[in-house]
Amino acid sequence: MEFAKTHSAGFLANHxxxxxAAGLQQRFKELDLAPAQFMVLLELWEEDGLTQAVLTDRLDVEQATMANTLSRMQRDGLIDRIANPKDKRTRGIKLTPKAREVRQKALAAAATQNAEALKGLNxxxxxxxxxxxxxxxxxxKRR
Structure with missing residues (x-):
């Protein structure tokens, strides 16, 4: 069987x-957000204080990727890392006021991107x- 990228679920999903992501990056430019940061923010807006391990698991990314994303987010003033009183080995990831302030604009930008992408469908x-x-x-995920 010949491989046809136009009929490959993996190729099409990746594309x-x-x-x-490119569309989101354009829409997030004025907010100084990256799509990867938005994914983390979506989780933290639902449940602030999650650990890096929980975020890594929920978003299905490599630990090193999450560590880099969180470092950039901390540098950009979107999160703080706080000591976990229940487990001194872990730190909770807490939203800053800046991250809370950007929520509505980021969600609106993402909704616009989704609407744009799906406008060819009923x-x-x-x-x-x-x-x-x-x-x-x-x-x-079950694999």
């Missing part, structure tokens, strides 16, 4: 992810695409 197609993507992600 789509890069296009989404509502049912968009819902189906998202449901199928969620199903594939769950399948891959």
């Amino acid at each position: 789509m992810a890069r296009l989404f 509502e049912q197609e968009a819902e189906t695409l998202i449901a199928l993507m969620q199903k594939v992600i769950l399948t891959l």
